[in-house]
Amino acid sequence: GAVVSQHPSRVICKSGTSVKIECRSLDFQATTMFWYRQFPKQSLMLMATSNEGSKATYEQGVEKDKFLINHASLTLSTLTVTSAHPEDSSFYICSARDPDRNTEAFFGQGTRLTVV
Amino acid sequence: GQSLEQPSEVTAVEGAIVQINCTYQTSGFYGLSWYQQHDGGAPTFLSYNALDGLEETGRFSSFLSRSDSYGYLLLQELQMKDSASYFCAAHNQGGKLIFGQGTELSVKP
Numbered sequence: 001g002a003v004v005s006q007h008p009s010r011v012i013c014k015s016g017t018s019v020k021i022e023c024r025s026l027d028f029q030a031t032t033m034f035w036y037r038q039f040p041k042q043s044l045m046l047m048a049t050s051n052e053g054s055k056a057t058y059e060q061g062v063e064k065d066k067f068l069i070n071h072a073s074l075t076l077s078t079l080t081v082t083s084a085h086p087e088d089s090s091f092y093i094c095s096a097r098d099p100d101r102n103t104e105a106f107f108g109q110g111t112r113l114t115v116v
Numbered sequence: 117g118q119s120l121e122q123p124s125e126v127t128a129v130e131g132a133i134v135q136i137n138c139t140y141q142t143s144g145f146y147g148l149s150w151y152q153q154h155d156g157g158a159p160t161f162l163s164y165n166a167l168d169g170l171e172e173t174g175r176f177s178s179f180l181s182r183s184d185s186y187g188y189l190l191l192q193e194l195q196m197k198d199s200a201s202y203f204c205a206a207h208n209q210g211g212k213l214i215f216g217q218g219t220e221l222s223v224k225p
Contacts, residue, residue, distance in 0.1 A: 006158075032211055043203065044159065044215045093158060097211055103147065103166070105213055107158040 006108025
C-alpha cells in the first residue's frame, strides 16, 4: 500500500531554535499534502495544506511565518517550526493522498516535538 | 463553522459489539471516513462512506446518512487490540479532512 514517511519521529530542541520536519510520499506523487497538530488526548487539527509548486494554504489561527511549509517536489513537503517555544510542543503529523486511491489519506508516523 | 461530534469514550467487553456515532456540520461535505489511532501512533484508515448506507470491511462496518448528517462505526467481535481512539473525519473540498474529537474505546476482558 501507499506509504508516507515522516522524519524525525522525535525531536527535542531549545526555545528559540527552529526545527524542520520532513514528509515524503514513498510510492506515489502527492501534489497536495496536509499538516496536522495533535495535543495529548485531543483531535488532529489541520494546520495547513501544502501545495506542490505554490504557496501553502493555512487554516485560520495558524501563523504562516511561524510554521513555514515548503512543498519542493511531488514527493516531499517540509514543515519548519521557527523560533520554537514550549507551547509549540506537540505531535505533528502529515498526510497525503494517492491520486489513484483518493478516498484514503495516508499518514506519516508523526513527529513528537518537545521544546525545552 | 465546521464540527463533528462523537462520544469521548466508550467501554465494552471482548466479543461484544460497539457503535460509535458521529454527527457532523460542515460545508462542502464529500464523505465521512473513520480512523483508528493507538497511543503515540499515526492514524490508520478504517473506512469511507460517500453515499448513504452501510459499508462492511471485516469486523468493522460504517454507516452514513447524509440527510441526517450522521454516521457511525460498528465494531464487532471486539478484541483487546481494538482498544484505541477512533476518529470520524469529514472530507471537504480540496481533499481536506476535518476530524472529530475522537472516541477512546476501552475493551475489557
